[in-house]
Amino acid sequence: MTKLEATPAGTADLPQPSAGGAPKRPRLHYSWVIAALSLLVLVGSAGFRSTPGLMMTPWNSEFGWSHGIISLAVSINLVLYGLTAPFAAALMDRFGVRLVTVCALLTISVGSGLTVLMTQSWQLLLCWGVLVGLGSGSMAGAFATTISGRWFQARQGLVTGVLTAAGAAGNLVFLPVLSWLVQAQGWRTAVVVVSLCATAVSVPVLLLMREHPSDLGLLPYGAKPGDELPARISGRAVSRTVRVLRDAMRSGVFWLLAGSFAICGATTVGLVGTHFIPAAHDHGMPETTAASLLALIGLFDVIGTIASGWFTDRFDSGRLLMVYYGLRGFSLLLLPQLFDVSVKPPFLAFVVFYGLDWVATVPPTVALCRRHFGADAPIVFGWVLACHQIGASIVSTAAGVMRDKFGDYDLAWYGAGALCAIAVVCCFAVNRRPLPGGLVVAAQ
Structure with a gap:
């Protein structure tokens, strides 16, 4: 942390006297422009990653690729997304938020656009697996943390929460539109739209994104002269990221949190996010209807995430976490009996309930990282998030293979319910672990 000194640049955020002697205040602090721009980026990146679930049936029909092969592309995407995330903040410190974000968006644009030309399955793995995975991973959780930390001194929690919920909002925006495009115009039109959207989003980022408030002669929103402000981190951030992982791996709490969060990824992004639409289609439900229901899950996800932060x-x-994982597992065990040609009240109840629980696990998992790892918590959570994506990638492929072998997803849903029971045990064990100072965690 660095203390702001009384220099002309440091006091530029103060009201400046006009010619008539009256102070002039900016109508809108530029931090809110940055927040709105970041929200646009995160909504878009979430929408780009949600597309493969819509493409599974068309690709299977046109190319004859199995659900397992298509799921493998999604798995590669998820792994690279997770492994890139812990280093994303370091890349932004070294090369700048604007450059990294624009490059990430253009990488997504190229990866999505090239799928129009593909004829072999390896091309799908390269385009949607590697390129889109690296691009979306560069705009993962570290992006929201970096923006809120640099630009906001007040309302930091609110901004972080809103940006975290942007993923669900992306599904809400993109899924119904892309589903209609796939049905009406074909899958190629949909991926071209994704590619063009990624390119379009990069333009306002290039024009409006700034690295730090001080670049504009401002203080972060809510800061006052004399407040301690975040220091600019040097290139050593990468080595620190690796060192924190090495130290955290010596703790049993890290492995318990990583294991439970891997199950979280497996039972959300990996299974439901990837296979919900084709599973519903197997039971005769139109893909447009299934996509709208998945978007509705995203809507309630926003509500659930905010409520979970309050809890x-x-x-x-x-x-x-024990309650969240237990209820999620129970709902997944019931899901195979709820699928039908049309949407009935029990199935709609699942959508609402499951949506509320989707990423409700994030705020308490972050809190446990802070409780046990202190100042290193953000980086530790980055690695826990990487495990989330690895778990998602494993189950994404496994569920596709099960569909190819057995002709349905029933075993995948039941297996996910069992995994949630394991996550409950992991969270129970975390609560039994002493804090670093030797104190046993007590209920709040």
């Missing part, structure tokens, strides 16, 4: 401030985080 995390008031209740024990480990116990919250």
Whole structure:
């Protein structure tokens, strides 16, 4: 942390006297422009990653590729997304937020656009697996953390929460539109739209994104002269990222959190996010209807995430996670009996309930990282998030293979319910672990 000194640049955020002697204040602090721009980027990147679920049936029909091969491309995407995430903040510190974000968006644009030309399955793995995975991973959780930390001194939690929920909003925006395009114009039109959207989003980022408030002679929103502000991190951030991982791996708490969060990824992005639409289609439900339901899950995800943050401030985080994983597992065990040609009330109830629980696990998991790892918590959570994506990638492929072998997804849903029971045990064990100072965690 560095203390702001009384220099002309440091006081530029103060009201400046006009010619008539009256102070002039900016109508809108530029931090809110940066926040809105970041929200646009995160909504878009979430939409880009949600597309393969819509493409599974068309690609299977046109190219004859199995669900397992298509799921493998999604798995590569998820692994690279997760492994890139811990280093994303370091890349932004070294090369700048604007450059990294624009390059990431253009990488997504190229990866998506090239799928129009593909004829072999390896091309799918390269385009949607490698290129889109690296691009979306560069705009993962570290992006929201970096923006809120640099540009906001007040309302930091609110901004972080809104940006975190942007992923669900991306599904809400993109899925119905892309589903209609796939049905009406074909899958190639849909991926071209994704490619063009990624390119279009990069333009306002290039024009409007700034690295730090001080670049504009401003303080972060809510900061006052004399406040301690985040220091600019040097290139050593990469080595620190690796060192924190090495130290965290010596702790049993890290492995318990990583294991439970891997199950979180497996039972959300890996299974439901990738296979919900084709599974519903197997039961005769139109893909446009299934896509709208998945978007509705995203809507309730936003509500659930905000509510979970409120609960995390008031209740024990480990116990919250046990409740979340337990209820999620129960709902997944019921899901195979709920699929039907049309949407009936029990199935709609699942959509609402499951949506509320989708990423409700994030706030208490972050709180447990802070509780056990202190100042290193953001980087530790980055690695826990990487495990989330690895778990998602494994189950994404496994569920596709099960569909090819057995002709349905039933075993995948039941297996996911069992995994949630294991996550409950992991969270119970975390609550039994002592804090670094030797104190046993007590319920709040």
